[in-house]
Amino acid sequence: MDLSAINPVILVASLMVASTPILLAAIGELVVEKSGVLNLGVEGMMITGAICGFAIAVETGSPTLGFIAAALGGALLSLIFGVLTQVLLSNQVATGLALTLFGLGISALLGQGYIGIKPPATPRIDLGPLSDLPVVGRILFSHDLMVYVSLALVAGVWAFLRYTRGGLILRAVGESHDAAHALGYKVILIRLAAIAFGGACAGLGGAYLSLVRVPQWTEGMTAGAGWIALAIVVFAGWRAWGVLLGAYLFGGVTVLQLNLQAAGMAIPVEVLSMSPYLITILVLVIMSADRRRAAMGAPASLGRVFHASS
């Protein structure tokens, strides 16, 4: 085994790339859960976004259009969930599972003609002299636009939830939908908007996988990333910066185990490749062990069906 082959600078830079899909999906889900809705369909929306983005990027030759299509595809799919749970009052857990199963099926169907094709390359942003800085330039200033978009989204969501009236209303709806309804807020509309936002973010995350991180289309390529995004929201205690930390931690583990595989560690490859899932479980256990802390962040109305009796 040759650990010296692992370059820490490239490791950190690729960590950011590896984390971005989960970060995007998790920050979207954070907003959804803050509005009191538990959408377990993240995996389905991600994979649908992955194929929508991939197909449009290949057809038009523009990754930007691909990402836009992915966001639209994810949002559209999430609105099926939205209508079912908010208008038709179905069980959120079951509907979320249905969304994942349906998303996996429909994406495989859409992606039939796209297996084995290379997508157009997503250009890196040229930040001029910043990119040429030693170490820092490689780590921070030599990524594609989506990495910065994901970071901006984290900051934006944090500021929105904390400092704006809209954020306050969203949180009120998530804490007590009956009280919010009594105050005259349109609970269902607000939740539908949050669900669509979450879907768009998950779609972007999926497209980042198929267009930048992998980059190609294979069936079931998200491989649990959506579920990990859900776990990261719990890990984060429903706080935006916590999501960033969780996603980068997970990305770090993923990149590290890939590097260890390449360096030829004496551990079976399969054991290494299951490590991100095991570590996610471990982190979940630690976070939820302290019941008071776990209960503090979770919106009080999370997962409950809202039906205004009048």
Add this chain to the structure above:
Amino acid sequence: MIRLEKRPEPSSLWTAVTPVLAVVLTMIAGGILFAALGNEPVIAIRTIFWDPIFGEFAFYYRGQLLVKAAPLILIAIGLSLGFRAGIWNIGAEGQYIIGAICGAAVGLAFYPANLWIVFPLMVIAGAIGGFLWAMIPAILKTRFNTNEILVSLLLVYVAEAILAWMALGPLRNPEGAGFPGSRNLRQYEAAANLELIEGTGIHWGVIAALIAVIFAYVLLKRHMMGFHIRLTGQSPRAARFAGVNPNMLVIFCLGLSGALAGLAGLFEVSGPAGQISIDFNVFYGFTAIIVAFLGRLHPIGILLAGLLMALTYIGGEAAQSTLGLPAAAIQAFQGMLLFFLLAVDLLTNYRVRLGREGVA
């Protein structure tokens, strides 16, 4: 104005009608989907739902029906108990894999001894494997309050990694010329789970599925545990006052569903699949979730739903070979079925009223 009025209790008429309604709606929507893919919708629907039972090659397909339905029913029965109590085991796919690995490992350990005890031992090992795999989320839930949905699901990916490891490493066929995959258990008489009656597709898994249906029916109708499960599902608070131990319930529901999923995996690996290979699992654990809901979480309903879902599998394969319909179309079709089911469920729990609200 359309208004929804909550029913005091779920309508028993609509409980029975909604699954049928959902299937009809899915057929219509599926027809549109197939038309969009360039197939004649009526022919596609007939190929999937009619021909396997009544068509020219029905003698072949009818046997397949039970082979595919057995694991779905077996897993869905276990899941339905948990779902009723609000305990969400969605990692049945992982428990199914681990059950298959444990059972196959026990069988292979005896190779080539032809003892009658081998198969019963494999069955026990399969059930224990699935049970233990399900105990991970169960114990984490009861000890640390960890969300069982996420843990059980994440463990599916761990189980898949273990499956790949086993197929390439410890369980690889030493006479397999280096190909991945274990010895074929179908060719090892003491461990093979073959057809019991020629041409019917009935193997031990089918019998186990029927026993599970009866067991679940009696449990829910006649046993205290079944009452506790139903009570917890309807009102967790009332259940606590009635002396139900929620932790025991989590252990029981997850453990039982894990053991049943493990059994399903064992019967599959020793019968229809024949060997441990990298792509041994075929989504039964997830499709069983649809089966459980389609069957209204009721044992008899699950029996029927399992048969229907098996039909879509077989019909899907038939449509693949005769119409060139992609395999993924069936998966999308099954997902759609669950959507429609959840949507029309509204009619079970709510009354739809037209016009303005009257004075109460």
